[in-house]
Amino acid sequence: MTQESWGYSKENGPDRWHESYPSARGNNQSPIAILSKDVHRDPILLPWFTGYDPGASKTIKNTGKTCRIAFDDTYDRAVLRGGPLEAIYRLRQLRIHWGSTDDKGSEHVVDLTRYAGEIHLVHWNSKYSNYNDALRKRDGVAVVALFMKVGKNPKPEMKRILEELDAIKTKGKEVPFLNFDPSILFPQKRSYFTYYGSFTTPPCEECVDWILLKEPIVVSSDQMMTFRSLSSNTAEQPFCPLVDNWRPLQPLNNRMVRTQYE
Template sequence: MTPARRTLSAWHASYDPGAAKTILNNGRPCRVVFDDTFDRSVLRGGPLTGAYRLRQLHLHWGSSDLHGSEHVIDGVKYAAELHMVHWNPKHGNFAGALKQPDGVAVVGIFLKVGNTPKPEMKRILEEIENIKTKGKEAPFLHFDPSILFPKSRDYWTYHGSFTTPPCEECITWILLREPIEVSSDQMAKLRSLSKNDENEPPSPLVDNWRPPQPLKGRIVRASFK
């Protein structure tokens, strides 16, 4: 996509490490789940009105280091994309938020393969051995996901949908301009997960990303010039 240039205000995240609960392999993205029963870990500011509660984060990646991100910026694809999913509590619950245009906010972070991998990614990747097959879940406690943010808070934003069926049109996307780095070995560890359960032959969990879709009149705004 080619972003429109228009200045926006800064966004802020306040996350409680004690809200982290579990990590799981659901046969699609690898997911970390958080306690969202009250305003414990929230996202505010930027294009948002009010506080949005953090519910989960997950990753999308490709079968090689050359692709895997769900957004493409000026023709550039990244090895993976991390999504932090938040919902608007004014709608009562997550299911209710899915039905509202301002129901969900997702912070997207690109992962690129480089020589200085972000050490904070290690915590998630250490748990991969415990969730090798579909349906596996393991405790994942005392984790502050804000450590995964890049230094720059510059972002693009637009109103769009989930990238998995039924693709509800309820998301305010906050896509961070600066990627974080991972190593090729770390990407290989993600690709070592299986999309099948333990009673089936292993099948690599790869290419769990949706190709970019037409903008269809959506306006993409930038927080930077």
């Protein structure tokens, strides 16, 4: 299975990733199911902060597997710090996961609830020389995850992303996406769960401190339909809806999920 050939279907989906990517069978894989009653309240956990320069956003792309926004990470221009982290982490990309229907799509599950979608803001530890170097380190990556919940008053800030989807309908399409500050997507409350895990896509490297925001952001059914209007095929191939790009739950294996003392 090459970088291009993994996916979410029966033939190349999550159950088979480990054949080409042994890490996918590791002990610290993501996503996981979180039960509030089992979460450790940790008095030393701090609030987290971002400082995102809107000028860092570069492009938005349909990769055939997700909608991805890329950011300039050549210096500390858009950063994350605090929370469970001991360093400054640079924002590299934003990726979105969603389902074929509104009752699924998120990768993590909280108190048995699976949301309509999940947004991942991927950051890497700026004490390492580059992103690829960080992927090999225990504290290499931090991902802030936002849940998308279908409801009555959708967050207007999502429009900025949704407006561009027409331009990237098919796999491989990429257009400039400038002057975007992803912190406009954050919910009002900043409380979070945190645990140590992995990327949810191959090679599934175990190098991620997860910061999962407890409060979901509200989206509309129509907005979720817009994501489903993307194709996982190229313009030359028949339309194939890009949906259900989420990995099933992985075993917790004695890991501790923590939250702030509130």
